[in-house]
Amino acid sequence: MSAAxxxxxxxxxxxxxxxxxxxxxxxxxxxxxxxxxxxxxxxxIQLFFTSLYDPSGSYEQGYTMTWHVMNYVDAVTDTWNLFVRSFAYAGIATVVCLALSYPLAYAIAFKAGRWKNFLLVLVIAPFFTSFLLRTLAWRTILSDQGPVTSFLQTIAVLPDDGRLLATPVAVIAGLVYNFMPFMTLPLYASLDKVDHRLIEAAGDLYSSPIAGFRRVTFPLSLPGVVSGTLLTFIPACGDYINAELLGTPKQYMVGNRIQSAFLTEHNYPLAASLSLILMAVVVVMVVLYIRRAGTEDLV
Amino acid sequence: MTGSLASRERATAAVPPPPARRPAGRWLADHLVLLLGILVLVYMFVPIGYIFALSFNQPSGRGATAEFESFTWSNWGSVCEPEGLCESLKLSFAVSLTATVLATLLGTLMAFALVRHSFRGRSASNLLIFLPMATPEVVMGSSLLAMFVSLGFDGVLGFVTIVIAHVMFCLSFVVVTVKARLVGMDARLEQAAMDLYANEWQTFRLVTLPLAMPGIVAAALLSFTLSFDDFIVTNFTAGQSVTFPLYVYGAKLKDFPPQLFVVGSAMFLVSFAVVIAAELWRRRRSTWSR
Structure with a gap:
């Protein structure tokens, strides 16, 4: 657990x-x-107490503390599908992100030569514009009249009335895009540290490039994989912007529910218990993952 | 692992692969990876291209964001025309600069404490630094809002509460970044300074701090980016104030001025120029010192 x-x-x-x-x-x-x-x-800690308030109170009249543990049960029975959806979307987005970022990080670390720093700047550069503007740009790109949808319709991957926007695909694509640098940079950092002589040694011992990668390069890049997947998965779980801008209420994630419970319904006990469940699940998953991956150094 | 490697070694040693195939396969692997990397980079720039294109768009109706209608330069000259846009940018800059200075200062001190000093409670400290990074933003934002409301701060939500929140979530990233730099530093350089009769303060100012500087600068840049672009936590703690991300979010519900895309494009150009300039400067310095 300890990051040091x-x-x-x-x-x-x-x-x-x-x-x-x-x-x-x-x-x-x-x-x-x-x-x-x-x-x-x-x-x-205060959020924890808020989550146990009597839910019949209101924002205006105040809440009474009744240690109402049933708030958690209500939160889970009402929104378990949102939790499942959030973790599924975040999980898929993390895997896709890893699949896209790994070749990129690998190419920069091993193939870029003196262009290394320049390419790293290029990786970060798109993220200097606002997160919301980028997501809005994706909304335009994936829209029904947009180039991606019409291309996929032309090659008959999508039916003629098929859509990309307002589907899980769009939400996951948005998550993937927005968290790419959090994956690419740790991957690059650990790939860049890999001693090239070890890979050469594998080749000298007649390992094919693929076997060399599988047995030498990839295991050595694991710390980057672990911190990259964590830095992508954690914010993706709680994100609600992609679901809101690229999806419909059918694709809403638990973040959307927490946000509306807090800011529009002012149902603080519900929002607090949802937040704590989300936080607890994420922390438990992170700890199990770190244990399993066996790295102590976190980021 | 070792066993399987050894057995594999024997197996391949017995039947060596045809030598001509190996370089060919490697050539393909080399260029395949490079090609994939370039494709991914292109993918990353697609929305940027759209943002640039839309900054030159002249929408005919209200809220026309989805399609490019006709070309105009005028958006770039009238950035402040949409009501509140420039005010939101000013607020965002003020918030991010303040939060960056505070977070970098506090976080750097913490990183020095954790790397250079020993004390009780180190693992508890590490846990407290790690936890905000493992907490989804929506949880941090909502819990802070609940605290501010219960303390009776509802009326004064704004600049101060946004800065408080931003410093909080930037701190952990600063500590991690600066710590990484400090751990990699050669302690013998400081010992050498002390041997040459520098006192502790001189050693710190003339040796330690310059060596730690790249880490501190990286941490500050990271904080600024995180803070400037933050929507979720800010949305909870801003009250009636509007930062740039909040402005964009609000604008998507009403009419959508193309000037937003001008700001997005300009942010991209300016930060790109700054990073390139910094890199060129670094290169020149390193050739001088060689």
Missing amino acids: PPSPAPRAAVDGETSRRRGLGWLLLVPGMLWLAVFFLFPT
């Missing part, structure tokens, strides 16, 4: 100095930690 590599031993030898440095360490750490405690930890 084992800490280097403190260098100071004299006892007095060690304790002074320890004090300085605290001093450096405390302002940031306080910020996280007050504006992240405390609200999350």
Whole structure:
């Protein structure tokens, strides 16, 4: 779980100095930690209490605390399909993203030569424009009159009245596109560290390029795969913009529900319990995944 | 793994593959990967092309975003014409600059503390830094809003609450980025400075800080990008204030001014130019130092 590599031993030898440095360490750490405690930890704990309020209260009249655990049961029975859909969309988007980003990261790390930095800039550059504008551009591209839909209709992949916009395909495509750099950059970082001599050694030992990749390059790039998939999957689970702009209520994800429960219905107990379920599921999945992948270094 | 490698080695050693096929296969693999990479890059630029094209669009009706109607230069000259657009940009810049400075400062201090100092509670600290990154934005935004509302801050939601939220989610990314740089640094350089009678402060200012600078700059750029582009958390904490992403979101419901695409294109051009300039500067510096 811990994201830190084992800490280097403190260098100071004299006892007095060690304790002074320890004090300085605290001093450096405390302002940031306080910020996280007050504006992240405390609200999350408070969210937990909010999730147990009596749901018959309202935003205007206030809520009473009745430790109403049934809020969770209601939230799950009402919206379990949204949870399933969110994790399915986010999971598919993560896999597609990995499949697209890996060749790109590989090409930059191994084939780009002196164009490496320039290509990296090109990878990040599209993401300097606003996330919403990019998603709106996709809405135009995937629209019924757009080039992609008519092309797919011409080659008969889509029926003549078939649509791309307002389907799960469009939502997943949007998720894939918007989280690409979070996948590509960690992948590139770990592929770039791979010692080329190891791959050459595999070739010298008569491994085919494919076997060399499967047994040497890919395993060495696993830390990048792990952090890339996490950095893509986590935000994709909670995203609601792609579902809203590229889909219809039929494609809505749990983020859409949380957003509307909070901002339009002001149903705080429901919104809070949904948020906590989402957070808990994501954290559990992340921890299991990290355990399984066996990497300690997170990002 | 080792066993299977060894057995494989024996198997291939017994029947060596025809030597001519290997380079041919590798050539194909090389160029296939490069080709795939280029295709993916092209895919990444498709929406950018659309944004540029739509910035020159003159829509005939209201909300005409889906189709290019007729060409005009005038959108680029009238960016501030849609009501509130430039105000939202100003607010976004103010928020992102403030949040970037605060997050970079606090996060860099934390990274130094975690890498250079030992103390109790290190793993708890690491956990608290990791958790915001594993929390979907919608959860962070909603919990912050619930806290602000319960503390009676409903009326003052705006610049301050947006900055608070942005610093919170940028901090972890700053810590991770700066830490990565500090861990990779050669501690002997600082020892050498101390050996040459630099005191701790001089060592820090003249050796440690310059060495850590690329990490700090990267962290600041990352924070700025995350903050400037954030919609979800901002939507919860902004109250009546409108940042640029919120403006875009609001505009999609009403008429949709093409000037939004001008701003998008300009953002792309400016940041692209900045990054290229920085890269050229870095190259020149590294050739000088060689």
